[in-house]
Amino acid sequence: MEWYINRGSKVCFLCERTFAEEEIYLSVLYDENNTFTRKDFCLGCWDKKGEGNIFSFWKTKVPKKPETVQRYAKIDVFYDLFNKLENETELSRINFRYVLSLYLMRKKVLKLRTTHKSNGNEYLVLHNVKEGKDTEVIKPHLSKEEVLAVTDEIGRLVNCAPQFSVGIT
Numbered sequence: 802m803e804w805y806i807n808r809g810s811k812v813c814f815l816c817e818r819t820f821a822e823e824e825i826y827l828s829v830l831y832d833e834n835n836t837f838t839r840k841d842f843c844l845g846c847w848d849k850k851g852e853g854n855i856f857s858f859w860k861t862k863v864p865k866k867p868e869t870v871q872r873y874a875k876i877d878v879f880y881d882l883f884n885k886l887e888n889e890t891e892l893s894r895i896n897f898r899y900v901l902s903l904y905l906m907r908k909k910v911l912k913l914r915t916t917h918k919s920n921g922n923e924y925l926v927l928h929n930v931k932e933g934k935d936t937e938v939i940k941p942h943l944s945k946e947e948v949l950a951v952t953d954e955i956g957r958l959v960n961c962a963p964q965f966s967v968g969i970t
């Protein structure tokens with residue numbers, strides 16, 4: 802599983818200007834009524850975006866048009882989301898965090914130490930290589946198709962296209 806930065810033209814949410822080649826813009830993930838929505842802002846509009854429940858934000862550089870090599874999505878963005886979802890209890894967010902953990906394991910940011918069961922849930926105990934600490938992830942009962950659907954959803958929010966070259970985990 803990989804996520805690649807989506808190409809195609811993006812516009813600033815406020816001034817509706819299409820971002821230029823190699824322009825740096827900011828994407829914000831808002832958490833509103835338990836729903837994530839993403840909005841993109843040009844640097845000029847960043848200070849005018851107003852209030853909102855910001856869950857996470859990150860910078861993206863628009864690729865050069867004739868670029869042939871696809872850019873990998875930034876692991877830092879996924880890692881940040883994974884961390885911020887740690888204490889979420891809502892099912893869709895548990896699913897979200899689990900799928901992010903699969904990706905971060907593939908990227909060797911997280912290493913599986915062990916698994917255990919308690920209160921009817923299965924947990925993955927993951928070692929966070931970057932921070933030298935362990936973190937637990939609830940393993941939800943997801944079919945392959947459901948994992949793919951969650952992966953698509955994450956890709957949509959982070960503006961990346963998932964690709965599954967070597968299986969899903």
Ligand SMILES: [Zn+2]
Nearest residue numbers: 813816843846
């Ligand atoms: Zn703008």
